Amino acid sequence: MENNPRKRRHIRRSDSSWFPGGAFLDGKTQGHANHSGVVLKRDISPEGDAILYLFLKGLGPITVYAPGASRGRIRFGGAIEPLTWANFNLYRGTKYYYLTSAEIKEGFWQLRNDPSKIAKLMEWDVMLCRHLAPRIPCDDVLALFYWSGMHLKSDAHPLVAEWRFYWKWLRCWGLAPSPENCAGCGAPISEARLTLLGFLCPSCARDGEGARLSAREMDLLRMSLSAPARAFAGLFPATGLRGQSHWAEVNSRLKRYFDAMA
C-alpha cells in the first residue's frame, strides 16, 4: 500500500473527513501490539479497505486501517463490526495503525436482534465518538461502556442503564452532579430538579429548570448508581419498571452536560 500513491492520497483525505484523530504517530517505535477494546465505527473506502475507529485499552479512541478487509484478501469476519469487543492485533507503522488479526470476545449478537436495545447501544457509541478525545487513553470509560452493554444483554432497563452509564462517565471526568446534596445550598436532597448546575433542592431551583423529581425517584436514581454491576439487571429489569419518565428526563439533562463541554 505504501508504494501506491493513489491509495496513499485516499487515506490522507479520509483521515480528516471520515474519522476524527487519524493516527499520525510521532516518533513512536514501529512494531506489533495487542490491545483489547471495541469497534466504535467502521467505513469502507472505495478501494475496499476498512477504516476503523477503535476504542482500545491503553490507547483510547484511535483510527486503525484494515487493508483489503472487504475484498476478501484478508477477512476479519464479525471482528470489525461496530460494537464488537475483541483482542485486536495491530501493526504500528510509521504513520498509522493497521489491523492484522482479531479475536472476538463479545459480539452482542442477540442484542442486534432487538431494535430498541441495539439502537440504545449505538446511541452511546455515537456519544463516545463525539465526546472522547482521540488517542487519549480512558480505560475507566472503556470498562464502563463494556459493562453498560452487558447490562443491556442481561435485560436491564435501557433507560436506567443509560442513566448509570452517563452519570458514571461524567464522574470519571469529575463532572457528575451529586444526587446526595443540593448544588446550591449543600443540603441533603429529598426531592430535586436536575439542572446544568447539578441537583437543586426546591428552595434553590427557583427558575423551574428541569422536571421535578420526587424523593422516591431520587432514591431510585441513587440506588441505580450504587447497585453492584452484577446485581443491576435484577434490580432494574427491562420489564415491570413503572414510572419511566423521570429516567428519560435525567438522561436528556445529562446529555446536556456533555454538550456543555464541547
Ligand SMILES: [Zn+2]
Ligand atoms: Zn438547595
